[in-house]
Amino acid sequence: GHILGIEGTAWNLSAAVFGGDRIIALHSSPYRPPSGGIHPREAAQHHAGEMKAVISEVLKDPSSIEAVAFSQGPGLGPCLRTVATAARAIAFSLGVPLIGVNHCVAHVEIGRWACGCDDPIVLYASGANTQVLGYLGSRYRIFGETLDIGLGNGLDKFARSKGMTHPGGPHIEALAQKGEPIHLPYTVKGMDLAFSGLVSAAQESQAPLEDVCAGLQETAFSMCVEVTERALAHSGKDEVLLVGGVGANGRLQEMLTTMCGERGASFYVPERRVIGDNGAMIAYTGSLMLAAGQTLTPEESAVNPGYRSDEVVVGWRDAGAD
Ligand code: ATP
Ligand code: FE2
Known part of the structure; x- marks a missing residue:
């Protein structure tokens, strides 16, 4: 089965489909502020405007999707909420589980996967x-x-x-x-x-x-x-x-x-394509979490702007690695 992952904690709205130990599709729409730094509400507006295009680009076969993973935190509140709303709607309409991924843990997991360490x-x-x-x-x-x-x-x-x-x-x-x-x-x-x-x-x-x-x-x-x-x-x-x-x-x-x-x-x-923010890290970590049964109920799907890496119980790595 395939996992749809959506990332959008800050500057990059990005979606990917992961399955069969490979990145099947990855597409991003980075937000580039016209001047100054990243303004949370303007970035969220960018994400909302680009959501349909970014997801359509990777979601060629909706019937193959087994779960929808999204970055639950940490990140900018308005950006997180925009992504979570889209993820809930897609999971609900496909009738598949929702997975809340910690953005920091996802950076680590995709790095381990990409490097084989x-x-x-x-x-x-x-x-x-x-x-x-x-x-x-x-x-x-x-x-x-x-x-x-x-x-x-x-x-x-x-x-x-x-x-x-x-x-x-x-x-x-x-x-x-x-x-x-x-x-x-x-x-x-x-x-x-x-x-x-x-x-x-x-x-x-x-x-x-x-x-x-x-x-x-x-x-x-x-x-x-x-x-x-x-x-x-x-x-x-x-x-x-x-x-x-x-x-x-x-x-x-x-x-x-x-x-x-x-x-x-x-x-x-x-x-490079998986070192910074990207949807593949969310889809891949989502696939690990799905296999470990770490899915969310709608009530548990609230975003967490201050979500820390060490709050996550890593249920998908064997105890032997302790
Ligand atoms: P997080 O939410 O994980 O803190 P992020 O949303 O900031 O991440 P990333 O894509 O992980 O997004 O990192 C973006 C940062 O990386 C920016 O601050 C950017 O300036 C920095 N960066 C990108 N390329 C380089 C580079 N070649 N040298 C130094 N910094 C870089
Ligand atoms: Fe990041």
């Missing part, structure tokens, strides 16, 4: 989230995370203040390649990270923009690598998986490759 320490670096996770006792435990903003949002904020368009991450990466990193404040507290002081200092720097971009990347990525390395050492695991939109960055991939090489660990990063 077994039991990794995960660096999940995206717009709103920056976490280091590992599977332990039926949950993805958060070993460390940002205490303020997500790394991607920090990069986007810096970029916007320098007149670059949204999203800023790719622009910063291109500029950083031409610069020499300047020194900027580095903040790791125990296993946690903080980025807002770093971003403010970068915004205030008078150094050439290329050098500031290089310094911002080197500092933020070194912080992430430090916490990932410590999680690897403490957990005794020997794989690192990089997921989330910031994971597309070549310099971050290079730094993690070096750290893993020095520790004798394997480094994995999924192909």
